[in-house]
Amino acid sequence: MTVAFGIYVGCSSCCISVTRDGKFEVVANAAGDRVTPAIVAYHDAEVVTGLAAKQGMIRHGGNTIQHVLRVAGTCEDEGQGQPGGGSGSGGACLPSWEGGQARYSVQRGDKTVQVTADDVVTHIFSLLKEIATAHTVEQELPVVICVPAWSSENTVAVVKKAARKAAFNVLATVTQPAAAALAYGLADDNKQNIYTVVLHCGGTTVVGSVVEIAGGLLTVKESITSSTVAGNSLTNLLVQHFAKEFYTKYKGDPLENRRSRRKLYNASENCKHVLSTMNTSQVYVESLWEGVDFSTTLSRARFDGLVAGTLTAFLHQAREAVQRCGLTEAQISKVILTGGSAKIPRLQQLVGDAFPRADLLCSLPPDEVLAAGASTEAALLSGQPTHASVASSLVPALATSVFCKIIGSKSNECVFSRGTPTHSRQTLSLALPAPAPASCTVVIYEAEELVEEPPVEDALAQVDVTNLIPDSKLLRLDFHLKSDGSLHVVLQETQAKINRTFVIESGRS
Template sequence: MTVAFGIYVGCSSCCIAVNKDGKFEVVANAAGDRVTPAIVAYHDMEVVTGLAAKQGMIRHAANTIQNVLRVVGTTEDEGQGQPCGGSGSGGMCRPNWEGGQARYSVQRGDKTVQVTADEVITHIFSLLKEIAIAHTSEPELPVVICVPAWSSENTVAVVKKAAKKATFNVQATVSQPAAAVLAYGLADDNKQNAYVVVLHCGGTTVVGSVVEIAGGLLTLKESITSSSVAGDSLTNVLVQHFAKEFYTKYKGDPLENRRSRRKLYNASENCKHVLSTMNTSQVYVESLWEGVDFSTTLSRARFDGLVAGTLTAFLQLAREAVQRSGLTEAQISKVILSGGSAKIPRLQQLVGDAFSKADLLCSLPPDEVLAAGASMEAALLLGQSTHASVASSLVPALATSIFCKILGSESNECVFSRGTPTHSRQMLSQALPTPAPANCTVVIYEAEELVEDPQEEAVLTQIDVTNLTQDSKLLRLDFHLKSDGSLHVVLQETHAKINRTFIIESGRS
């Protein structure tokens, strides 16, 4: 039994999926959660990672590090423009750059210690390794890592190095949009061309991407990233709402000190997650301000009204990516939502309305989609005798789709769609007219889309099939697109014992 893992590491959270025999399962951490905070806290005698680090942020803010992925592999000039968190990150440990590398100053006992961003992210992978080893008895942990679409080559290199330090056997990395497409198996059909929008709504960024699927090959046409609106923007809206409500009741400002602000941020974040699945959420914060407890209730309808403008900004990013790709909303056939904030029902409704002709795919939990897609890629790579881990590659492919039609019948199907890479194979069973004629003609032609009457210049070849019998029902055609661009076709009909082979030389497609 082959076991492979897929990991998604983002700025605010991480997730791991295991793939056994072609089926994936997102696995839980020790606390029973399937999504783990990407947070690391340095204490006097130990390093705490994940949920425990997040829970201790109020007491140990100065020694707690989050959003580390934003700064790994960056220089000082690049890193200074990176957001390091929302209003809930006040007092959090901030990076500084020494020797071209991001570092953090943390207090460990009586000493101030410098730790690099590379070390911090290695701790995150070490936690994920502990989750992984509970699901396999094999000594190796093969993994594909999904990285954000905005990640630089340096960032990807550091992520791979950190995973290897945590004893993962890194097979490859895959970007967010590709992982989302893989999770839903959209690349399996190599006969259909499709444009897919992937909207990732993370904690610190929103990414709108357009992916073209052609012949089983994925092409990222456009990707736009925004840090001005994200999941923490929604949380901050709730923080301001609850702070105003508290002030109205008690004439005190819970945002005036870091501790109260952090408590209110945590409660607002929890409220946001609850309202993704429930119609109302109870909010309670003990000793929020000068010993005063805060208790309130928020409905989903009220929440939708508060965050309406922010959700519209999320959607606008997807629309902008479509426009930059030179497409219209009507040309999009699928929309995939990923990221924790994509669980919000109102956002799903807005996206569905904007892309009304597309299928909205959110049957998988949005915050688990990317790890699932990475695990699918890991399983594919392990199933190959050899593989190369590369960031991108140039693959020879068809410039125009190829179709096969039997004249006089309704049989007219796509053989290879535009963008199909060489070396590819396809088998079709084409229905003959009823009753079966003694002779028929098969036309193989190229076109942008299926047509009933292909132009003469579009016809690649025309084959006359003779001596068919009354029992003849189907023609079987086996197409083999060679790496040199030639198309080899085997035509068979069992009742008439027809078996013919012919070659269409390269040069047209």
């Protein structure tokens, strides 16, 4: 397979990425947008999905379904059909539960038709399939799907079933935190143990997760979800601000009817996105209330002031996840932002202040990160048979990190970090002291962290290297950690033509 796809499907939007020759690219839909609304509208003779369905909500709200992933796979009303809908609900069709399955009643012509949440999800994947086929000539469409961190097993099953109905070959599913780490290649380094916070700021939920990356393996240590504040909370604050401004000017309430409310919500949402990249946004709504047009301007500084309290609340999930893991902010090495609301500069600043010692990773568009990570995993699964999937599994791994040191020199490096799975390989080039001695001693030891003078009891092997010459500068060591826990080492020095092989039998590691 030369092409692999990654898909992220959330409550508010979906995104698809394609990986060719190890490089991923988030691809656009027919409208030229790389993020597609996860909205489906049932009209008399057709089913409309994506941006067209969202734009038609003002007129066809009762037949338009959004946030379907919150109810897919649920057998009863859990109070999450329209999380945080507020001003943006716009009269959208709400689910009911019959026969242990979420259903929607939509009007198609003169008939009222029942459609299941599973059917709605399938329509979303059918649209994504159209996007995918425009970027490959192959019949098979291998895909890894990224699902929200809060997804239940039943929700994941519905997503996989819908993808298969749309003719995708589902290789695996990954959760938001794992996909985010994959997108930035954090699993490629098997020499470091790091803790990473992934903060997902979506339209209906904020998810804070802690991911441990050890020996190339990703482990989601904690994940906390809240729908109390999210991207739509920010939009609703703008709706209230603009409604108040309109009332001050024209003494009319644009929130008193569904159509006006939906128009103002759409304008507010667009304003929020514009202010993520621009310092000022022009807002114009034609015939907002009783034929009166509304026009205003909002600066980023004013926007930051309006949403300051809500943005601060976004950080609560990340901080709580860190605390539940028994960690402190200082122990977090990297922070990844995902979701459309994570593009807001003020939020990025707040996150950077909250984790001052961490690298803030937001070079990729936050609303495209998850699809990119999923396509990276799809490429690995379809093209690299030795790759260990990030799916939950038990993998034999090192209990302690392994280091290699040349006695009497500054060369002292990590070979394999704790948690490195078997079967693994690593190559080190260690600098010899200058001028080169006639002989040196190489110590391979295990420890929790690098130490200058490793205790004798921690040594796995001590090798004397003799017959070095003045031109000797580097020792090359090839390490092969086998599945039985044994460590096979090849030591070479090209100038003196030294080539030695030895085996460290499996032990404490």
